[in-house]
Amino acid sequence: MTKRSAQHGTIRLERRYKAPPNRVFAAWAEPEARAKWDVPGRWVIAEQIFDFREGGRELKRFGPKGDPRLVADTLYLDIVPPHRIVFSYSMTSRGTPISVSLTTIEISAAAKDTHLLLTEQIAFLDGQDNAANREEGLASMLDKIGKTL
Amino acid sequence: MSKRSTKHATFTIERSFAVPPARVFAAYTDAKAKARWFVGPDEWEKSNLKLDFRVGGRESVSGGPPGGPVHFYNALYQDIVPNERIVMTYEMHMEKTRISVSLGTTEFKPAGQGTKLVYTEQSVFLDGHDDAGAREHGTRALFDNLDTALKREAKAA
């Protein structure tokens, strides 16, 4: 059987927020604001570096309490205030790569509200040691199910 | 202010080469080897390819038709598994305008005595600069160049 080395997929999410586009954009752009909503559920953030600008690199180390093994390493590629943010990020667990993503955030006015569209194109890197995947995927699934009930 | 727009696209190219994965992979690892095949059309003016082939390393090259707009390619290496896989993010600019951002995955799979290369590109084309398949077409041409370079190398060996 051929061992797959990479699988690809795209996810799309939309939201309508009762706030003007510049406030929604500011929620991404300002570190104090982003730190309030961009948090990983039940898990903790052990280390975080903000650098929101084209070419800026951000780092987030997070995971279950006592085991912040995941690292999201982000590069901002295209920022057009307040309309668009394009960034790529890699996810690793204890140094082992899990996936690399290219994310597009589009912010547009919808009457007095804002329409937000998130498109994420993902390269999932299977093979190697994926025991780490399993736990993170499972924990998030449990968390999500817990939240919806 | 012109309206902003995006178009997302994914394509996959599979190519066979008659040499083992390590030889194909080697054509990616240093600037000299890569410059033999990673080039624009013949009539384009060439500029130096810069390559720092490691996770976190960068790559850049530019070129264009004489007297015409200059195209800039800038990449960041996200993941490298020697002789197996390369994942990188890259952007294309035409002069000062960003045209697209892409995530490119290259897999090198052994196939008998040779290699099956699978390249998947997931892109976002910005503000109407989507290209109706020109990117895919151009990438196939690059693999033609790679094939020629590898054959030439095999003959010289």
Add this chain to the structure above:
Amino acid sequence: MLQPSAPLDLAFQALADPTRRIMVERLSRSPASVSELARPLDMTLSAVVQHLAVLEASGLVRSEKVGRVRTCRIEPQALRSAERWISERRASWERRLDRLGDFLSETELLAKPRRKK
């Protein structure tokens, strides 16, 4: 674009029950016998066994009997897949975008200009 997979739906359904979630959380730390799994749960052994059957049917858990002891473990194949990871990325964004909405509502009051009256 990956299609939603039936195994993923089965898994989500299996995890919709809080007892089964507790069992899966326990197994994600290490394999366990059925009696070990049952110990912290306030129910009969046969109820535990029924929950286990649902988890095995969903593909999340696998068990084998050696002698008189049935040992359960997380099924690695079920979880080590692109669909699961990509689904997890989606779930993660859903949570965060919901929280963004909460943040925008909470800070709306501060952003409103004060009315002179």
